[in-house]
Structures are given as C-alpha cells and as structure tokens.
Amino acid sequence: MSATWLLARRNLGGNRVRLLASVGGVALALSLTLALDAVYAGVANQLTSYIDRAGADVWISQSGVRNLHMVASWLPDEVTDQVRAVDGVADVTPILYATDTIAAGEERAVAYVIGLPAGAAIGGPWSIAEGSNLPGPGEVVVDARFAEGAGVSIGDSITVLGGEAKVVGLSEGTASLVNSVAFVAFDDFRATRGGAPVVSYVLARVASGADPDAVAATVERQVTGVTAQSRTAFSAEERRLVMDMSAEVISIMNVVGFVVGLAVVALTVYVATLARRREYGALKALGARNRYLYGVVLGQAFLSVAIGFLAGIAFTGLLSFIVAQSSLGLELALGAASIAKVGVVAAIIAGLAAILPIRQIAGLDPAVVFRRGAAT
Amino acid sequence: MTTLTLDVRDVSKRFGEGDTAVAAVRGVSLAVEPGEVVLIMGPSGSGKTTLLSMMGALLKPTTGSIHLDGTELSALSEGRLPDIRLRQFGFIFQDFNLLSALTVRENVTLVAELAGSKARSARDKASALLTDLGLGERLDFLPEKLSGGEKQRVAIARALINDPTLILADEPTANLDSKIGHEIMRLLRRIAKDQGRSVVIVSHDQRIRDIADRVLWLEDGAFKDMVTMATDPVCGMAVERERVVSGNRDGETYFFCSNGCRAEFLAADGQGPRSWVRAASALISRHTTPTGGRRGGD
Numbered sequence: 001m002s003a004t005w006l007l008a009r010r011n012l013g014g015n016r017v018r019l020l021a022s023v024g025g026v027a028l029a030l031s032l033t034l035a036l037d038a039v040y041a042g043v044a045n046q047l048t049s050y051i052d053r054a055g056a057d058v059w060i061s062q063s064g065v066r067n068l069h070m071v072a073s074w075l076p077d078e079v080t081d082q083v084r085a086v087d088g089v090a091d092v093t094p095i096l097y098a099t100d101t102i103a104a105g106e107e108r109a110v111a112y113v114i115g116l117p118a119g120a121a122i123g124g125p126w127s128i129a130e131g132s133n134l135p136g137p138g139e140v141v142v143d144a145r146f147a148e149g150a151g152v153s154i155g156d157s158i159t160v161l162g163g164e165a166k167v168v169g170l171s172e173g174t175a176s177l178v179n180s181v182a183f184v185a186f187d188d189f190r191a192t193r194g195g196a197p198v199v200s201y202v203l204a205r206v207a208s209g210a211d212p213d214a215v216a217a218t219v220e221r222q223v224t225g226v227t228a229q230s231r232t233a234f235s236a237e238e239r240r241l242v243m244d245m246s247a248e249v250i251s252i253m254n255v256v257g258f259v260v261g262l263a264v265v266a267l268t269v270y271v272a273t274l275a276r277r278r279e280y281g282a283l284k285a286l287g288a289r290n291r292y293l294y295g296v297v298l299g300q301a302f303l304s305v306a307i308g309f310l311a312g313i314a315f316t317g318l319l320s321f322i323v324a325q326s327s328l329g330l331e332l333a334l335g336a337a338s339i340a341k342v343g344v345v346a347a348i349i350a351g352l353a354a355i356l357p358i359r360q361i362a363g364l365d366p367a368v369v370f371r372r373g374a375a376t
Numbered sequence: 377m378t379t380l381t382l383d384v385r386d387v388s389k390r391f392g393e394g395d396t397a398v399a400a401v402r403g404v405s406l407a408v409e410p411g412e413v414v415l416i417m418g419p420s421g422s423g424k425t426t427l428l429s430m431m432g433a434l435l436k437p438t439t440g441s442i443h444l445d446g447t448e449l450s451a452l453s454e455g456r457l458p459d460i461r462l463r464q465f466g467f468i469f470q471d472f473n474l475l476s477a478l479t480v481r482e483n484v485t486l487v488a489e490l491a492g493s494k495a496r497s498a499r500d501k502a503s504a505l506l507t508d509l510g511l512g513e514r515l516d517f518l519p520e521k522l523s524g525g526e527k528q529r530v531a532i533a534r535a536l537i538n539d540p541t542l543i544l545a546d547e548p549t550a551n552l553d554s555k556i557g558h559e560i561m562r563l564l565r566r567i568a569k570d571q572g573r574s575v576v577i578v579s580h581d582q583r584i585r586d587i588a589d590r591v592l593w594l595e596d597g598a599f600k601d602m603v604t605m606a607t608d609p610v611c612g613m614a615v616e617r618e619r620v621v622s623g624n625r626d627g628e629t630y631f632f633c634s635n636g637c638r639a640e641f642l643a644a645d646g647q648g649p650r651s652w653v654r655a656a657s658a659l660i661s662r663h664t665t666p667t668g669g670r671r672g673g674d
C-alpha cells in the first residue's frame with residue numbers, strides 16, 4: 001500500500017464517529033438518487049408489463065401512435081385482415097383499449113381496460129390466480145391485488161366502462177403502483193363505443209424464425225395508415241414516455257442527492273483535515289510535498305465516498321427486497337445504468353469535496369509545528 | 377580544515393514593512409561542525425524559533441545566507457526545499473507531532489518512503505532504528521499509547537530515518553519530566569558523537585546545558601554572549617567556562633565550579649593521573665566571534 005493510501009485510510013478510520021457520519025451521509029444521499037431511479041425504473045417495468053407479456057411480437061396502431069399510455073388509437077376493422085395477410089405474420093388479435101376508472105363499492109382505481117375477442121390467443125392475462133382468463137359477455141377479469149383491496153371475489157360485480165360486469169377471473173402481475181389492467185369482452189367494449197367498426201391495436205405473432213422488426217416494417221409498407229413496431233420497440237417507447245414524464249422529478253432529486261452528498265463529504269473531510277492541521281504541518285516541515293498531502297485528502301474523500309456508494313447500493317438493494325416482499329405493489333428496479341450514473345456523481349462529489357481542504361493545506365505554514373499545542 | 381555542517385552568515389529576518397516592520401533576527405552568524413551539539417537558549421520572543429525555521433529551510437532570511445554542507449539553502453527555489461528538508465534535516469519538535477493515526481513504525485517508515493525508499497526496506501530500517509532506541513516492543517503501538525519519552529524517541533527515529541546531516545530540535549524536553557528529558561538529551565548527544573551528525577537545539581531548559589558542546593544565548597534577535605561548557609574534573613559538574621574559575625596543568629586549561637575544586641585539583645598535581653582527571657573530556661579550546669558564533673575549527 002502506498003504511503004498516500006496508508007495515511008488516507010488511517011486518517012479516515014482513526015475517528016469512527018466521523019467515518020460513520022461521512023459514510024452514512026453519503027450512503028443516504030446516494031441511496032436517495034438510487035432508490036428514486038429504481039422506483040421509476042420499477043414503475044416503468046410495471047407499466048410495460050402488459051406490452052411485454054401479452055404475447056404479441058408486433059404491435060400495430062393508428063399511424064403516429066407509438067405507445068399505450070395517455071394515447072388513443074383507432075384503426076378500421078379491416079386492418080386486422082390486412083395485417084393477417086402480410087408475409088411473416090402467423091396470427092393476429094385485435095383489441096380495444098381505453099384508460100378507465102373501475103370501481104367496486106367505495107374502491108376506485110385507474111385501469112387499462114382491454115377488450116378481448118372470444119377465444120383470443122394473445123392479448124389476455126398471462127397468469128391467473130383464480131377463475132377464467134377470458135371474459136365472456138358481461139364479464140370482467142381484474143387484477144387479484146385490486147380485487148383484494150376492493151374486497152371483491154369471483155362472482156361479484158364491479159363497474160367498468162360505465163356498466164356493471166361480473167368478475168370471472170383474477171389475474172396476477174397486471175397491477176402497478178399507478179394502475180392495473182382489466183379485461184372485458186370485445187363486443188361489450190365495442191358496444192360502449194356505439195358499435196363503431198374500429199379496433200385500437202392489432203397484436204400480431206410472427207411466424208417461426210421471422211424477425212419482428214422486419215415484419216413490422218413490412219406491415220407498415222403494405223398496410224396504410226398504421227404504425228407497426230416490434231414488442232421491444234413498442235415497450236421502449238412506453239418506457240421512454242414514462243421516464244420523460246418523470247425526468248424533472250428525477251433531476252430534482254438527483255440534484256438534492258448530489259448537494260446533500262457533497263455537503264456531507266465536504267464537511268467531514270474539511271473537519272478531518274482541520275483536526276489534523278498540525279500533522280499536515282509537521283509533514284510539510286519534514287519535507288512532504290503538497291501533492292502528497294493533496295493525495296491524502298483526495299484519498300480520504302474518495303474512500304469515504306466509495307464506501308458510502310457501496311453502502312448506498314446495498315441499502316437500496318435491501319430496500320428493493322423489502323418492498324418486493326411487501327404488499328405495496330411497488331417494484332424497485334436497480335439497474336446498471338443507474339449505478340454507473342450515481343458512481344460518476346459520487347466521484348464528482350469526492351473531487352469537489354476535497355477542494356476546500358486542499359486549499360487549506362496549500363496555505364498551511366509548516367512552521368505551525370513550532371507553535372505550542374497538544375502533544376501527539 | 378573541518379567542513380562545516382551548517383554555516384549561518386550574518387542572517388537577519390524582518391517581518392512586515394515600514395514603521396510596522398519587526399526585526400526578529402538581526403545579523404546572526406553561527407557555524408556548526410559535524411558531530412557538534414549546539415544549544416540555543418533565550419527568553420520568549422528572542423527569535424529562537426525564527427532562527428530555527430530559517431536554519432531548517434522553512435523560512436527564508438531577509439538578508440544573509442545559510443549554507444548546509446556547502447549548499448546555500450537561502451538561494452534555493454521553494455520547489456527544491458522539501459527534498460532538502462526530507463533528506464538532509466531531521467526535525468524534533470516539542471509536541472512530538474507524530475501522526476496519530478499511524479503506528480510507531482508507520483510514523484517512521486512513512487518519512488523514509490516520502491524520500492523514495494521502497495516500502496520493505498523502509499520498514500526494515502525503521503524497525504531496526506526503533507529497536508535501537510528501545511522501542512522494539514512498541515512498533516505496532518499508536519502514539520496515544522506511548523509515554524512522552526517514548527514519543528520523543530519515535531520522533532528521534534523519524535528524524536534519523538533518512539540519515540540527515542543536521543538534526544534540529546525545538547524544545548525537545550519541554551513535555552518531558554526531568555529524568556526522561558535528560559535521557560533524551562543524552563541520546564541526542566550520543567547520536568551526534570557516534571554518527572557524526574550535528575545537532576542544534578533550541579530550548580529554555582537549563583537542565584540540559586551540560587549535554588551541549590556550546591550554549592548560545594539569543595536575545596532581541598542576536599547572540600548576546602556565548603557560553604562554552606566544560607566538566608569540572610573534580611566533582612563532574614557541568615560549568616560555563618566563561619563564568620567559572622580555571623587552572624592550568626600540564627599545559628591544559630581546566631574549569632571548576634568553585635575555588636575548592638580548583639584547589640583540590642591543583643593540589644593533586646604531581647600525584648599521577650587520576651580517573652577524574654581523565655574524565656575531564658569536555659576540555660575545549662575555541663575561538664569565538666563577538667556575536668558568539670564560531671567560524672571554523674581549531
């Protein structure tokens with residue numbers, strides 16, 4: 001171990017309380033950023049779960065519509081057959097879609113309501129806790145967590161799309177922090193729209209070995225007035241929209257985390273340097289060059305931030321685990337990109353935090369060692 | 377001709393400008409030979425620390441020059457001074473100034489590594505040095521676990537690790553009791569004599585005068601008087617040659633604490649050598665400058 005790291009490490013570990021305050025402060029500040037990123041990534045995962053798991057390889061929507069959330073897509077009925085005729089398409093399922101508030105007694109919740117044709121191969125719930133996965137006329141399949149919260153069970157009625165429907169199935173993995181997915185019969189949904197011969201999206205499965213992106217491109221070429229995207233692309237668009245909507249909040253919290261982390265590290269490193277001012281003066285008098293002393297201070301800042309960063313990751317990971325075990329319906333997705341971003345922020349914090357103590361050392365007169373003080 | 381370790385030539389240091397200027401050191405000259413122990417005493421505010429700082433290349437003189445082993449320190453750029461301090465000076469401070477987070481051995485090793493030694497050889501050398509100084513059982517202790525005398529011995533080891541030409545000690549006994557203080561000073565004297573290193577000590581401590589080859593009195597920034605120490609051959613007491621009675625025998629000059637000792641010594645003349653006569657090793661015959669500094673050897 002070099003002399004620089006040895007002294008940096010020992011100086012840092014020499015005062016346990018200060019070390020704990022520094023590392024704890026950094027860990028909490030960085031955890032704030034990490035956890036918020038993880039929450040948004042988790043919400044994005046949940047919001048795209050229907051897209052990701054409904055079974056479609058290609059999503060066909062009204063021209064210009066590239067996602068589900070906060071949009072409306074209307075396609076003529078005949079588009080379904082036109083898509084089915086495209087080379088590479090194995091089968092298609094048209095769905096109707098709207099964002100609605102479903103209610104059971106006093107319990108109300110926002111839901112993506114999906115109108116499913118009878119016998120639909122794709123587009124329905126992918127995991128069923130209880131009951132049927134395909135709603136018939138006057139029936140609805142709701143998320144099991146919503147049902148539990150609303151005190152609803154199989155056979156009970158709820159309000160959906162302005163009418164009553166009987167719960168015939170409870171699905172799993174179809175709820176997020178902000179909404180859930182409810183499935184009704186296609187014809188019931190169409191009836192609420194006056195029977196207009198339109199669909200919202202056409203979901204297509206591609207033939208074995210076909211490339212979804214290539215098939216999507218072919219659909220766009222051969223069918224007029226549509227936008228076709230592979231599931232991956234459609235999901236990415238949905239995720240991007242969610243993150244764009246929350247970008248400002250994330251940015252603000254990132255800044256808060258950065259400032260808090262910077263303040264904690266800067267203060268503790270400054271205090272640690274001040275407390276050892278005389279020792280730094282002695283080292284200067286003995287012949288240590290400023291660059292060595294700067295290295296010690298920087299080393300202390302980087303060490304405390306690095307430990308705090310690792311503690312922050314561990315803390316956020318633990319939080320993710322605890323949340324996943326709870327009934328909050330929240331997912332914390334701690335991603336590599338987020339960790340890398342916070343790592344860079346942590347490095348910047350360490351560098352900036354060392355500036356003030358370095359300036360203090362630069363101006364330190366080595367003759368301070370000749371002034372009387374506590375004997376060490 | 378003896379090569380001087382330290383040669384301070386007509387050095388002055390002034391702080392501030394114009395009417396508010398303060399002359400901390402005024403026209404001081406001092407020459408220190410290899411292996412010589414020089415003690416500088418004086419009242420508070422007399423300029424001792426300023427002089428020590430200049431001798432240690434921590435402060436540049438306003439006028440005059442300071443030479444170490446023939447190199448004019450006062451002419452060197454600031455950028456070269458840290459290396460000079462690291463390799464040619466050994467500093468010992470009143471407050472020890474050990475690094476509290478490092479162990480005894482690490483405190484010494486660090487300074488060797490700063491001077492470019494490899495970690496392993498620095499560690500081995502530090503261990504050997506500390507063991508020589510009686511700290512073999514304390515190598516992995518933190519400074520807070522040591523007594524004052526032990527801390528000062530660590531500081532001495534740290535001062536010696538890079539084989540310095542000159543050791544500068546600032547009030548090295550101030551935080552030690554009388555017995556330990558004397559032990560430390562005897563240790564410094566032994567190092568000076570055995571290893572040929574020069575030692576300059578600044579101190580208020582009258583009890584350590586007897587270990588110095590020369591005692592200088594600094595007052596108002598200038599040496600007022602020079603005192604050369606000798607040992608009374610009869611009672612063994614350290615005496616200032618310029619202030620006590622003397623007597624000649626066999627062509628040599630001896631110094632005594634009192635007329636009684638002198639009479640006893642001279643009465644023994646012709647009775648053959650006696651052990652206490654041989655013990656009069658502090659016999660010194662030197663020429664001095666008016667400011668108290670000595671230029672060159674005999």
